[in-house]
Amino acid sequence: MEIPKFLIERYQFWKKNSFEDYKNIYDKASKTVQKPIAMIITCCDSRILENSIFGGGVGDYFIHKNIANIVPSKNDKEQNIQTLSAIEYALKVLKIPNIIILGHSNCGGVEYSYKILKDKKNLNNFKYVNKWLSCLNNSYNKIPKDLAENDKITFFEQVNIKQSIENLHEYDFINKLINEKKLNVIGLWYQINSGQIKFLNKENSFIDLDYL
Numbered sequence: 270m271e272i273p274k275f276l277i278e279r280y281q282f283w284k285k286n287s288f289e290d291y292k293n294i295y296d297k298a299s300k301t302v303q304k305p306i307a308m309i310i311t312c313c314d315s316r317i318l319e320n321s322i323f324g325g326g327v328g329d330y331f332i333h334k335n336i337a338n339i340v341p342s343k344n345d346k347e348q349n350i351q352t353l354s355a356i357e358y359a360l361k362v363l364k365i366p367n368i369i370i371l372g373h374s375n376c377g378g379v380e381y382s383y384k385i386l387k388d389k390k391n392l393n394n395f396k397y398v399n400k401w402l403s404c405l406n407n408s409y410n411k412i413p414k415d416l417a418e419n420d421k422i423t424f425f426e427q428v429n430i431k432q433s434i435e436n437l438h439e440y441d442f443i444n445k446l447i448n449e450k451k452l453n454v455i456g457l458w459y460q461i462n463s464g465q466i467k468f469l470n471k472e473n474s475f476i477d478l479d480y481l
């Protein structure tokens with residue numbers, strides 16, 4: 270096994286610069302229990318820089334990434350272990366008061382799911398991805414048939430965020446915290462090219478975060 274040059278160079282740069290600047294913060298963080306202000310559930314997509322977008326410092330965000338930022342339904346029995354165990358730890362141990370579901374534009378996972386549900390011919394020979402993305406079937410069925418193709422994908426990305434939030438309520442330990450107002454659930458959709466973020470409001474509509 271070889272370590273790639275980019276990894277060595279970037280690490281050494283970080284150590285000499287960023288780490289040096291925040292040395293005291295890292296030291297303090299190592300001596301205290303982490304107390305993140307929010308858990309962020311987002312996509313594995315390399316273009317989603319959640320710490321950069323929300324100014325994350327050491328210990329600020331507890332992050333869970335999966336393909337297409339899904340919180341599986343309780344009925345998706347096989348698929349829910351990883352995401353739910355991260356949420357369970359975040360809520361029961363760290364007592365994080367906010368969960369953010371951060372979806373995004375140009376999501377390869379959502380697009381692939383759209384393609385295979387539209388036409389089975391598009392199905393790739395994935396051993397795991399196809400199974401995981403079956404969690405999106407319910408959201409796919411909510412796409413209005415009269416939308417333009419591009420709008421359908423955006424709708425799918427956004428309805429997936431709504432569905433994931435609905436799914437959170439299926440788990441008693443999460444639902445209880447939401448009802449007791451100890452947990453705030455936030456749905457966001459991020460557009461990569463414009464940097465715009467839309468927020469899911471109480472009326473269940475996505476509105477621009479820039480104007481709040």
Ligand SMILES: [Zn+2]
Binds near residue numbers: 312313314336337
């Ligand atoms: Zn994605």
